Amino acid sequence: xxxxxxxxxxxxxxxxxxxxxxxxxxxxxxxxxxxxxxxxxxxxxxxxxxxxxxxxxxxxxxxxxxxxxxxxxxxxxxxxxxxxxxxxxxxxxxxxxxxxxxxxxxxxxxxxxxxxxxxxxxxxxxxxxxxxxxxxxxxxxxxxxxxxxxxxxxxxxxxxxxxxxxxxxxxxxxxxxxxxxxxxxxxxxxxxxxxxxxxxxxxxxxxxxxxxxxxxxxxxxxxxxxxxxxxxxxxxxxxxxxxxxxxxxxxxxxxxxxxxxxxxxxxxxxxxxxxxxxxxxxxxxxxxxxxxxxxxxxxxxxxxxxxxxxxxxxxxxxxxxxxxxxxxxxxxxxxxxxxxxxxxxxxxxxxxxxxxxxxxxxxxxxxxxxxxxxxxxxxxxxxxxxxxxxxxxxxxxxxxxxxxxxxxxxxxxxxxxxxxxxxxxxxxxxxxxxxxxxxxxxxxxxxxxxxxxxxxxxxxxxxxxxxxxxxxxxxxxxxxxxxxxxxxxxxxxxxxxxxxxxxxxxxxxxxx
Numbered sequence: 001x002x003x004x005x006x007x008x009x010x011x012x013x014x015x016x017x018x019x020x021x022x023x024x025x026x027x028x029x030x031x032x033x034x035x036x037x038x039x040x041x042x043x044x045x046x047x048x049x050x051x052x053x054x055x056x057x058x059x060x061x062x063x064x065x066x067x068x069x070x071x072x073x074x075x076x077x078x079x080x081x082x083x084x085x086x087x088x089x090x091x092x093x094x095x096x097x098x099x100x101x102x103x104x105x106x107x108x109x110x111x112x113x114x115x116x117x118x119x120x121x122x123x124x125x126x127x128x129x130x131x132x133x134x135x136x137x138x139x140x141x142x143x144x145x146x147x148x149x150x151x152x153x154x155x156x157x158x159x160x161x162x163x164x165x166x167x168x169x170x171x172x173x174x175x176x177x178x179x180x181x182x183x184x185x186x187x188x189x190x191x192x193x194x195x196x197x198x199x200x201x202x203x204x205x206x207x208x209x210x211x212x213x214x215x216x217x218x219x220x221x222x223x224x225x226x227x228x229x230x231x232x233x234x235x236x237x238x239x240x241x242x243x244x245x246x247x248x249x250x251x252x253x254x255x256x257x258x259x260x261x262x263x264x265x266x267x268x269x270x271x272x273x274x275x276x277x278x279x280x281x282x283x284x285x286x287x288x289x290x291x292x293x294x295x296x297x298x299x300x301x302x303x304x305x306x307x308x309x310x311x312x313x314x315x316x317x318x319x320x321x322x323x324x325x326x327x328x329x330x331x332x333x334x335x336x337x338x339x340x341x342x343x344x345x346x347x348x349x350x351x352x353x354x355x356x357x358x359x360x361x362x363x364x365x366x367x368x369x370x371x372x373x374x375x376x377x378x379x380x381x382x383x384x385x386x387x388x389x390x391x392x393x394x395x396x397x398x399x400x401x402x403x404x405x406x407x408x409x410x411x412x413x414x415x416x417x418x419x420x421x422x423x424x425x426x427x428x429x430x431x432x433x434x435x436x437x438x439x440x441x442x443x444x445x446x447x448x449x450x451x452x453x454x455x456x457x458x459x460x461x462x463x464x465x466x467x468x469x470x471x472x473x474x475x476x477x478x479x480x481x482x483x484x485x486x487x488x489x490x491x492x493x494x495x496x497x498x499x500x501x502x503x504x505x506x507x508x509x510x511x512x
Contacts, residue, residue: 001332002035004049006065008057009040016169016232017081018055020261021113024136028328041065042369051075051335053111058099060366060491061373063106064358067487068377070106075338078103079111083257084174086120092174092495100124102489108338111331113259114280120257131334135261136324137268142311148240148270149308156243157302162197164189164223165242165271167235168262170209175254179205179214181277185248186221188276191292193223195300201225201246204238239269244295247275256280263288264322267314272299272306283321287314356485357417359395361475362387363492364468370491380414380483384475386464392433397475405442405449406471408478412436419484440482447478468497 005022012018026036037049041061052069054062054077069076084096101124109129110121121130156162170178182203192199201221207229215227228234239245245266249255256278263281266273273288274295275281281288287305289295298304306314319326358379360370364386371381371391383393385406396409410418415426415438422440429439442448452467472490479488 001051001335002049003029003037003051003053003335005036005038006044006052006054006057006062007038007040008055008059009042012056013038017259017261020135020138020265021079021081021259022055024138024324025133025328025331028325029332032328032332034332042373047072047074049074051077053077053079054103055079056081058096059493060360060370060489063099063102063489064360064374064377064379066103066106067358067489070108075108075335076106077109077111078107080117080121081113081259083117083120083254086123086253090174095492095495098490104128109334112257114257116253116257129334129338131331133327133331134321135259135264136327137264137318137322140268140315140318142315145268145270145311146308149306149311152243152270153302153304153307156197156299160197162192162199162244162299163242164192164199164201164244164246164274165204165238165266166201166246167204167230167238169230170203170205170214171211172254175252177250177255179203179209179218181248181250181255182246183214183217183220184250185276186218186223188248188274188292189246190222192296195296197296197299199223202238202242203227204230204235206230236269239266239271242269242271245271245273247273247281249275249278249280251278260284260321264318267306267318270306272304284317287317356483359479359483359486359488361472361479361488361490362389362393363472363490363494364388364464364497365494366491367493380417380486382475382479385471386468390433392435395479396432396437399453400442400448403453405453406474406478407442408440408445408448408482410438410440412438417483417486419482422482445478445481447474447481450474465497 007013007018022038029036041057041059044065047069052066052074054066066076084093085100087093088097104125107128109131110117111131111133113132113134115132118130121128166182168178172178189199189201201223203225205227210227218225247262258280260281260283263273263275263284272295273281273284274292275288275290279290287310289305358374358377359382360374360379361382361384362371363384366387366389368389368391374381380394382395383397385397385399394411394414397406398409400407409429409432410426418426425440425444426438429437431437450471452470455463455467476488
């Protein structure tokens, strides 16, 4: 089987989540005889794989590729890392919800790391298959772990200094996580000081999270602590010198859908795990701690839950929930149930048959890269009256002189794809950027009428956003009439526009 993981950029592969999830999965897949490649959105050119798995590609171009792949009979899936999809009253996450809503009609499956995503996916498509594949451990060397545990326990009993670690990304643009969780749950660490240990906390996180407010909030942590900037090597060194990893988890929807990777990583370095708050790591309850006093009691008795006598139990749990080989085998078995006839090694790569062009409707904030991409894919790039960039669009919506609605301007290429009934309406308009265009006036097509045109055309930003939803709906309706065989994808990067889709009482708007 040939699998392509589609990612937003090369830089994305250096993120901890992608590194842990895909690099650890790739090796056992290749060893089992499968071919795995990674392609950025920008580098995508042709459909020569059996499976296309999209990871954090929340943009219009991924919808276009997914549609082409589905038309070609490929298996199309999306890997949902983080829950940006269940906060229905949050305007800041509207673009993620709209993107997923537009993606699922072309999807054959969803991949996720925790069961919490099943109910989320069901809200978008009750029948879409969901496969749970937990993040894999890097390696499990039981002999190395024995040596680590012996050294750590000897150090702890001799020095009476209990080294506690918190590590990970400390911020998120949309949710209070990371350092916010540490500050909120830090009081739990105070109990560890009642057992004769000198507790020392080391915090390792990304530099962007170390704002003045975030660091000030850590004053609530009742034990001495140091804060260091994260790096992969420094994280490993931190875990090797720490006795306990502290993993507080809040009960918000974003947090309860997170993977188990920080817990499994802590185990691999011989650390006890103290996780308070939401029971995210409950599958490991027999080897982790849910409260600090139980941990303190066991340490005082020199019988921590993770010790030489319990390593076989830990090994069974890790192989059940985080084994990369088992994860790879289970994924392939799942994919083979979706469309086994399309995944034979002898099958020649196929491109979709000649189909109606996909339509990209550019909103307030789109990009030239998206425009160029859709043009490379032989699609039609459409300028809305909100679009600022002036490039060679195939279709342009413009306000009419009377400010009662829209006119449509069509390039020769776009006119060639028009449905037959609309051909007589397209009259010569003149040249735009040295190319001839044709015009369908609002008088010829009543659907182009808009009561809110005066608002959208005004110089007031609030007027523009108030009218935005109605204008987008009209344009999508008209495009579907003019090009009935084509799918329309909206490219919109403006946060204000997405919030307008939630705040406007007219109804829901499907943006991406």
